[in-house]
Amino acid sequence: MTSHTRGHPAGLGAVEETVRAEHGRVLAGLIRRFGDIDLAEDALSEALVVALEKWPVDGPPPNPGGWLTTTATRKALDRIRREKVRDTKYAEAAMIGDDTPAEPTGPVEDDRLRLIFTCCHPALAPENRVALTLRLLGGLTVAEIAHAFLVPETTMAQRITRAKQKIKHANIPFRVPLAEDLPGRVATVLSVLYLVFNEGYLASGSDADPIREDLCREAIRLTRQLREVAGPLGPQPEVDGLLALMLLTEARRPARVADGTLVTLTEQDRTLWDAALIDEGHRLVRGCLALNRPGPFQVQAAINAVHTDALDPSMTDWSQVVRLYDQLYALSPTPIVAMNRAIAVAELDGPEVALVTVDGLALTTYHAWHATRADLLRRMGRTDEARAAYDAAIGLAGNTAEQAWLTARRDTLPGPS
Amino acid sequence: MTQYMLSVHHAPDEDFSDIPEDEMQRIFKAVDDFNDEIRKAGHWVFAGGLKPIGDATVVDGRGDQPIVSDGPFAESKEYLGGFWIIEAADLDEALAIAARGSKACAGKVEVRPIDAA
Structure with missing residues (x-):
């Protein structure tokens, strides 16, 4: 056992x-x-x-x-x-009587760093990487991980067992990757940590708490750990960028849900934001910008820095936000990035311009796409279409606080329901 | 050291007669060079390209009497086109070698550890 x-x-x-x-x-x-x-x-x-x-x-x-x-x-x-x-x-x-490693491996000798790379090895299935990282590095129990990802404990235990078996059989190394493999392998680790954070920040499932604070904290802790142990490998702006993105998101958590309902960025009580986390996030973003090696996490962190810079929503520098989304789209041209850019464009050029872009995106199965359309249509006074879009968004949303918010929004629309 | 089988799979509808002769020669040369390289580096155990898939025979020896049938495995759409058996320090080294082999033979390569007897 x-x-x-x-x-x-x-x-x-x-x-x-x-x-x-x-x-x-x-x-x-x-x-x-x-x-x-x-x-x-x-x-x-x-x-x-x-x-x-x-x-x-x-x-x-x-x-x-x-x-x-x-x-x-x-x-x-x-x-x-x-x-x-x-x-x-x-x-x-x-x-072996002493604790020195048998062979010199990689540019840095830190056992945790080796273990992160083993747990997040690309030869393991992505969901198994997440589970193994939380188990071995985070020290979470199988029951906790199973609960976090809403799968039965036996399923989670199997995933972890399978991953450990593959590490053993295929001889997946326990070491820091060679320099030429390093950027790609660091990116794999970051995507695992980002996945853990996101699951915590917008937990899915009707029985789940809307925000799983423990997962957010764990993702931040592991990212800090990665940053600490990867420091000697030279500047890792994407690691800093991911940490900043997490901190600036986490800083807003106290204002994000009220009475089980999601509170949008513009409606949040900004005095509830965590000033210390925002300061740290802004410092990291400035450090990244100074290195001038932009990546998707850094740009997303910069967008969050613009938002958290504004004491009042009306003070948000939307043209800066749009410019950063342009940069993000150049790095990662996905329809979701295009949609988020359009939301910022709506603040500058009006909802009509944004809707043309949003309608052209192939995101009909994504609840946030319907929610975005609903909001733009509402602002344009196209009430019936807005109502239909809210209904579609509510049907697809997996998070209870988000459903509650969308329902409340729909019910404020004028006219017959 | 772990031994790995690097296997090259082809889809059933891949038609090699479409490949121009000079391209074919280039691939043969690239595979020869790769084989020399892993021999020199001490990773080579064994390798072989396989005859066309129509020449395959399947033997099922699980019952009382072995059952021999015209191959390939009916349930598998893709089939094995060739393989190497290599020896490497760990999976990362095996993957790096496999990636070079894949480039040389112009096909995807599956890497599987060999169960040590």
Whole structure:
């Protein structure tokens, strides 16, 4: 039995916080040392059981991460002896007395960074990358990950098991990719972290909380971790851009939902925004701009910086927003980007101009496309068409707060319903 | 070290007679060069191009008596056109070699670890 089926015992409080903060670092070190994810997970899980008995009584040790590593290493060596595994890999690992890696691998020696690249390897299915990253680096339980992505726990357990099996069988390396592969591989990691954040920010499913704060926090924490450990690889403006994008989005969270209903950017109480996160986000965006190596995350962060710069919606620099969307469209020419650009154009040139663009986009199965049309039609006084568009948007929206907002909007339309 | 099979799959409707002779020669040369390269680098274990798919025979030995039938596998639309068996330090190295092989033979390559006996 592996640790992921066990989960953490309930009621850990502060101890759990400490453990979660150290989880990725300790586990990554164990995986590097023993070359076996399951063995490392089991050993850490056993060490956690000891920690949960001792720490609440004696208080946590001065260096909890070091304590966990030492205890888990001993547990792993015990297990190897106990099971008398003849596998030479285990035997070799047991005989290695020190913690230095067997071979120099890549430009940076950080076990967590290696582990992120292993978890987000392109040879793994995208949904498995997300699950494995949250499990191994984030230290989330299988039950928590399953809940976050609204799949049964057994399904999530299978995904994680399958991913770990492929890592083992196909010998997916536990190291920082070579310099020539690095940009592409960093991009894969970023897309996994962005996916985790988005699922948290606009959670799907009728039973789900509209915002899963834990997933947002986890995505931000892992992105900070990636930024910290990837620092020595040289400037990574897209990493900074993604972190800024997340921070500037997260900063608005306190104002984003009221009484279960989504509150749009223009209607939000801006005094509720988190000034510290906005400051940090703006600093990161300025740093990116100085490097002048634009990428999609940086440009999206810059758009959010323009919005969060305005103390009042009327002060928003919409021409700057449109210019940034032009740049984003050049980098990533998708219909969704074109639609968001049109929304900004509506503020400058009026809803008629925007509607021509929006109507030409092949997004009829996307709820936000219908919601955008509904809003533009409403502003143009085309009430019946607006009502039909709101109905279509409500039918397609997966998020409860968004549905509530669209319904309220539709019901403010004048005339018969 | 792990051994990997790099296999080249073709769609059933791919018609090689459309390919001009000089293009064919260019591909043969590129594959020869790639083979030399992985031999020199110590990755080579074995490789072979396969005869046309119509020459395939399927043996099903799962029952009491082996059943031999005219191949290929009926349930598979794509078929194996050729393969290499290579030895590489890890999947990243195998993928890098496979990518060069794919370029050389002008076809997609599937990489699968070989179950160590």
